Amino acid sequence: MSFACRPRFSCLRCQSRAFSSSYRLQAEQRPSPAAQAAAKTAATSPPPPGKSPTTPPPKTIPPSPLADVPRADGERVESFTPKPLLRPIGMPNPPRPGENTGVDLRTLKQRRDDFVNYEKHLEKREELKKKLLRPYFRDWGNLSFHKGKTFIAPPRPFKRELSLFFPNLRGATPLAGDRGPRDTTPALRGRVSVVSVFSGAWAERQAGSFAAAESNPELERALERGGGRARRAWVNVEENALKRALVRLFAGAARRRVGEPDRDRYFLVARGVTDDIRERLGLLNRSVGYVYLLDADCRIRWAGSGPSEDHERRGLANAVLHLLEEEESLKKASG
Template sequence: MASITPMRAMALSMGLSRRAFSCTVCSCRRHLSTSRPYLAGKPPAPAPAPGAAPLETAKPDLPGSAIHAPRAYGRKVKDFTPQPLPRPIGMAHPPHPEDNSGVDRRSLKQRRDDFVDYDKHLVRRKELKEKMARPYFRDWRNMQFHEGKSFIAPPLPFKADMSLFFPNFVGDTLEKNANSPRDTTRALLGKLSVVAVYSSQWADNQAKTFISPEANPALHELLAKSPGKTQIVQLNIEDNKFKAWIVRLFMGNLRKQIPEHHWGKYFLVPRGITDEISESIGYLNSKVGYVYLVDNLCRIRWAASGPARPDERDSLVKGMKLVLHEWNKVEKAALEAAKVEEAAGEKKEKS
């Protein structure tokens, strides 16, 4: 029997490794050729029978999409002039304290179904591609147009029955005894709130042109007259973890700048605003400050962006007075109705 030389052994081993590698590639190709058509070619869901409820509620168009303003995505704008808000902005559904908290409350079965759903993978892939293609300095470049102002505040508040909702955010406050993050929904319910949203010192300075005592003394006079029903809430959006850590590090300095009775109304939100929320509430530039007038039912009744104009400051105070008067009127009518109902009940008991 002929002996196997070292060169022959090397050649045999290389041949075996090539065959093993080719078999592995073939098996992967067979797997992809059978699984991908199966996932991509899933039969469509059957149409509901006549008169039956649809399988999924149709999503309405985003109200904020009617705002024609420069964005961080899409085509580059060469010229822009802000226009008044064309219609109410906000979310279509009332907020919930657990919304936008980052906690995944899906069951194991729902997670498994979503993991193997090819259509959802395609949607997620599209979202990631759009984020990767988004110019990093687009928001800063858009600041050249009227200091980043996206729209002009309306002269009057939106009607209550036509207004949409302010979304929920979760973050830490300046209160020392607060052990866990708080949600904004519980803080806004039952109060007429002026909400300032910003994510940088530049945006904070823009928001202060609306809400600071020096820039808008009439607003603070109105707040002093109705302390139990009105408030100012500030949301510092820090989607960058390092910047959020820096802000937490200097919480002590913030407490010195803000009065103690306002500590529970200053939120540091570590989660960024999604594109859906941004389009809905008109938060179109993360480097710009935005101010919202939110009523006791978390509905956006008025909104502004960028630095304040004199007429916008006046419209904020005027809108706050109108919404407050409307709220007092509703409370008075409800109290009178309760008295009538109580009197009718007493009369029925006597008879």
């Protein structure tokens, strides 16, 4: 068995091809074992006194005050204590007229594509499952916890740059004699609004404990001081056709409660309030009344739920005055 003899010497051209400096450069750039050990010790050891660490500590996000609120489609709870609302609630995007109407605006092609889409069928199945498994009297049972109070109103208004938005809803205005649907955004934009959201007489009385003139005279004085720049609004969410018919039947009593100037700001909403909107706004109990304070851009700056307390009524009146002063300062700065 014979092997070919390897030449001992090669020409200069072959030697230049075989020469490479990358191995030497990598060896020179690689840190020594002592340098690696020193870097590891510096990374794990705490900084010396008087010097701040190079990397800032991670931000700790406080838990949401609505995380433990009993829900109609959730598990039954034995005890619950409402917490102060210390974080803004609402929708992430500004409202636009025509949104959340509850009307299917898809074309025939889009409906056909959704009909043959298996993932769409699974999503629809989950929605139907939640509705079927939702206990009918769970919301009424949750009224035993502090009369259904979901959260405690914040001590002061949320900052404007951090606040979220109130969604657009569409409903009829039976008190104004107009049976056609209207959007809430044009009626709320441009002024400070105290919006009451409720479903039923019980919830309406709870919302009235915050915003009614006889329950909160300080708020009435603050609205009068605004001179039309701050007004009330009502959103009556009635998904049942029979209940909507009763509201229209007794519209005369509602007109007397609302008053002549604000009849066009009473909305009877039949659909469009989805589960996502309820979760983001904190509308977690359909039998409870809620009150939201909006600025001129429909940002939720303050919110209350259930029966009001003394400090919450005072806080709402002070928040209205604060927003009026803020709007004046913004107009002076822009003009």
